[in-house]
Amino acid sequence: xxxxxxxxxxxxxxxxxxxxGAAVNAVAxxxxxxxxxxFLALGLGVGAAARRLxxxxxxxxxxxxxxxxxxxxxxxxxxxxxxxxxxxxxPGAAAAWPRLPLGVPVSASEPAGGLGGxxxxxxxxxxxxxxxxxxxxxxxxxxxxxxxxxPGEPIPIVLxxxxxxVYDRTLAPAWNLRRLPxxxxxxxxxxxxxIGHSIVAGASEARVAPERLRLAGLSDRVPLYAVAVxxxxxxxxxxxxxxxxxxxxxxxxxxARPEDVPSLAAAVRRMGFSVDEGERATAExxxxxxxxxxxxxxxxxxxxxxxxxxxxxxxxxASVRGRARELAVLQALGAAPADVRRIVxxxxxxxxxxGGLAGALLARGLAALGDAAAARLLPDLPFRPESFxxxxxxxxxxxxxxxVLAAIAGALGPAAAAARIDPARTLA
Numbered sequence: 001x002x003x004x005x006x007x008x009x010x011x012x013x014x015x016x017x018x019x020x021g022a023a024v025n026a027v028a029x030x031x032x033x034x035x036x037x038x039f040l041a042l043g044l045g046v047g048a049a050a051r052r053l054x055x056x057x058x059x060x061x062x063x064x065x066x067x068x069x070x071x072x073x074x075x076x077x078x079x080x081x082x083x084x085x086x087x088x089x090x091p092g093a094a095a096a097w098p099r100l101p102l103g104v105p106v107s108a109s110e111p112a113g114g115l116g117g118x119x120x121x122x123x124x125x126x127x128x129x130x131x132x133x134x135x136x137x138x139x140x141x142x143x144x145x146x147x148x149x150x151p152g153e154p155i156p157i158v159l160x161x162x163x164x165x166v167y168d169r170t171l172a173p174a175w176n177l178r179r180l181p182x183x184x185x186x187x188x189x190x191x192x193x194x195i196g197h198s199i200v201a202g203a204s205e206a207r208v209a210p211e212r213l214r215l216a217g218l219s220d221r222v223p224l225y226a227v228a229v230x231x232x233x234x235x236x237x238x239x240x241x242x243x244x245x246x247x248x249x250x251x252x253x254x255x256a257r258p259e260d261v262p263s264l265a266a267a268v269r270r271m272g273f274s275v276d277e278g279e280r281a282t283a284e285x286x287x288x289x290x291x292x293x294x295x296x297x298x299x300x301x302x303x304x305x306x307x308x309x310x311x312x313x314x315x316x317x318a319s320v321r322g323r324a325r326e327l328a329v330l331q332a333l334g335a336a337p338a339d340v341r342r343i344v345x346x347x348x349x350x351x352x353x354x355g356g357l358a359g360a361l362l363a364r365g366l367a368a369l370g371d372a373a374a375a376r377l378l379p380d381l382p383f384r385p386e387s388f389x390x391x392x393x394x395x396x397x398x399x400x401x402x403x404v405l406a407a408i409a410g411a412l413g414p415a416a417a418a419a420r421i422d423p424a425r426t427l428a
Contacts, residue, residue: 029355
């Protein structure tokens with residue numbers, strides 16, 4: 001039996017003897033590998049960008065009052081402490097956290113400390129505040145940092161993580177404010193506000209008090225459109241401004257397991273409440289579109305690899321027929337049919353390996369060109385990724401392995417034909 005080194009040397013010699021045919025086959029494998037790697041990288045990149053835009057938590061169920069409530073008939077209607085207790089007791093529910101919108105207007109007319117830049121003259125922002133249970137954002141803030149503060153201390157707030165992107169891409173350029181450097185920590189930044197003041201004429205409270213908001217953390221569990229404060233702070237301000245005890249605007253139910261979410265949602269609806277699936281449904285639709293599109297493109301790339309395998313099979317079959325006497329001489333000199341088979345398979349593997357490596361490099365180059373074109377042509381919108389492509393190590397390995405396997409599959413027929421050559425008849 002010939003050694004592995006000898007088989008590789010003979011396979012290399014055969015490929016060097018037919019450089020043009022080997023190059024054509026390698027190009028076919030390269031195109032298939034490049035398409036496979038590029039399409040998968042695009043799907044991974046777009047999927048990651050979609051998750052940044054819609055960071056839906058698979059275990060959260062957002063409960064809201066029903067549009068048409070039957071009240072006591074189904075036990076729904078008002079979202080109060082009793083409703084929260086019943087939601088918390090549902091099978092599969094691990095926790096339930098209410099949200100209470102602040103009924104007192106809050107405005108800001110000065111920039112946050114430390115952000116620098118120039119605040120537009122005469123600009124005042126109306127800030128929508130919503131009270132949330134500190135347990136909802138416990139993983140995103142320091143212990144004890146998100147609680148109703150004592151008199152004279154700033155009110156802790158939590159903002160949506162995505163709001164930083166919106167600020168950097170829209171507000172900062174429009175208002176000539178400094179963008180936030182990558183990785184900068186915003187925790188501790190304070191914003192002066194006026195409690196009780198409204199930008200709508202005649203909507204301000206009789207008492208307007210200066211206050212400060214201090215950022216305690218960023219979270220994906222708070223709404224993008226609101227500033228989250230401790231729910232006890234909202235209750236205190238409602239008492240101070242005589243707003244009574246309004247019902248909760250929403251209750252976030254945490255499922256014990258992601259697979260408990262459907263049954264929890266069904267139980268919530270049976271109670272007479274509704275489930276807000278707006279962002280979750282959007283995230284699921286986007287994920288489905290990305291998966292289907294990526295799957296179709298990957299199927300196209302695999303088909304191209306299959307066509308490359310057919311081309312390699314045809315070329316190696318012709319090569320085996322043309323080298324029949326050489327292969328017969330090898331067998332006459334002591335090479336076994338299995339050795340001849342391995343030589344042809346090694347030729348196919350070498351073609352696939354060269355095409356796969358070139359294809360992976362080509363895909364990286366095309367991705368870089370695509371990102372450069374997107375940076376020039378697309379506006380600097382929020383959540384636009386720096387790259388629309390992701391290249392994890394396993395993807396590059398897959399981009400090499402698939403054309404190698406396809407080439408070996410294409411070489412199986414010619415290898416079997418080469419092993420069946422009869423030296424006596426061929427050399428006679």
